Amino acid sequence: GENVExxxxxxxxxxxxxxxxxxxxxxxxxxxxxxxxxxxxxGPQLIIDIRSNVGEKKDQRIAVTLNKTAKxxxxxITETQPEDSAVYFCAxxxxxxxxxxxxxxxxxxxxx
Amino acid sequence: NAGVMQNPRHLxxxxxxxxxxxxxxxxGHSHVYWYRQLPEEGLKxxxxxxxxxxxxxxxxxxxxxxxxxxxEGPSILRIQQVVRGDSAAYFCASSQTGLADTDTQxxxxxxxxxxx
Numbered sequence: 001g002e003n004v005e006x007x008x009x010x011x012x013x014x015x016x017x018x019x020x021x022x023x024x025x026x027x028x029x030x031x032x033x034x035x036x037x038x039x040x041x042x043g044p045q046l047i048i049d050i051r052s053n054v055g056e057k058k059d060q061r062i063a064v065t066l067n068k069t070a071k072x073x074x075x076x077i078t079e080t081q082p083e084d085s086a087v088y089f090c091a092x093x094x095x096x097x098x099x100x101x102x103x104x105x106x107x108x109x110x111x112x
Numbered sequence: 113n114a115g116v117m118q119n120p121r122h123l124x125x126x127x128x129x130x131x132x133x134x135x136x137x138x139x140g141h142s143h144v145y146w147y148r149q150l151p152e153e154g155l156k157x158x159x160x161x162x163x164x165x166x167x168x169x170x171x172x173x174x175x176x177x178x179x180x181x182x183x184e185g186p187s188i189l190r191i192q193q194v195v196r197g198d199s200a201a202y203f204c205a206s207s208q209t210g211l212a213d214t215d216t217q218x219x220x221x222x223x224x225x226x227x228x
Contacts, residue, residue: 006154032211036219043116043203043219044155051214089154098145098211099168102154 002027006090006103014111019080021106023090024072030092033066033073034100038087047088048075077108085110114139116206116220124226131191131198133223137206144187145205145217146172146179155203161187194227201225 003026013019023033031052036044050057050064050073057064063076077084090103117136125131137144142163147155157171161181172179176194181187191198201224205217 034216043118043221046216046218049216091155093211096212098143098160098207099157099171100145100147100155100211100217101157102147104154105152 002030002092002094002101004090004092004101004103006106008106009104010107010109012109012111013080015082016079019075019077019084019108019110021075021088021090021108022072023074023092023103024070025092025101026071027092027094028068028071029094030071031095032093033064034091035062035064035075036089036091036102038089038105040086044089080110082110082112084108116204116218118202118204118220118223120223121221122224122226124228125194126228127195128193131194131225131227133189133191133202133204133225135187135189135204135206135220137187137204138208138218141206141208141218143207143210143215144181145207146187146189147203147205147219149201149203149222151200158189158202191225194225196227199225199227 006023034049038044066073087105091100146158149155159172159179160168176192178190201222203222205219207215209215
């Protein structure tokens with residue numbers, strides 16, 4: 001089955017700096033790549049997603065890049081703010097499959 | 113629009129009891145998914161249902177666990193004879209048309225099950 005590795009497991013950045021989280025996947029048929037943000041005691045919240053027909057997608061301070069050849073995708077957060085502190089999860093699935101496979105999460109801490 | 117609703121938010125059971133978790137999908141959503149999250153881990157897929165049908169239960173333990181999504185009412189995840197290893201956060205997600213149709217899964221706040 002699909003295997004998703006996520007790095008780093010923890011990340012601390014100064015407020016205003018950028019944060020980058022990377023995920024690699026094993027199934028070359030994967031075609032959907034969402035990123036979720038989970039705050040303490042809450043459910044995962046979708047923040048951005050990308051499908052395999054595009055290489056990059058941006059939404060204000062958040063962007064996702066996809067390299068299908070290398071089988072990795074990354075989350076980029078620019079101009080970080082304290083409210084960006086949370087655990088971030090990447091996930092994948094492939095066409096026709098409704099089952100998301102999640103990475104192990106990255107705990108992001110923004111230092112004021 | 114109300115999001116995905118789950119209840120109870122916290123559930124405490126003693127070993128051997130039954131746990132019943134409920135999920136009401138977003139309005140207009142007919143696809144429901146259940147995931148389990150152990151402490152400090154990512155979410156693991158359990159089961160995918162559409163109204164009155166289990167589509168994929170490949171992630172659900174064969175014994176003690178069952179799920180349903182009746183024509184009327186919420187989806188139910190049932191765990192019989194709970195053991196301490198069942199302690200986890202259980203999340204429900206819903207989708208209007210499914211990922212295969214370029215849709216997205218929206219998650220509820222979860223039910224945190226503690227087995228004493």
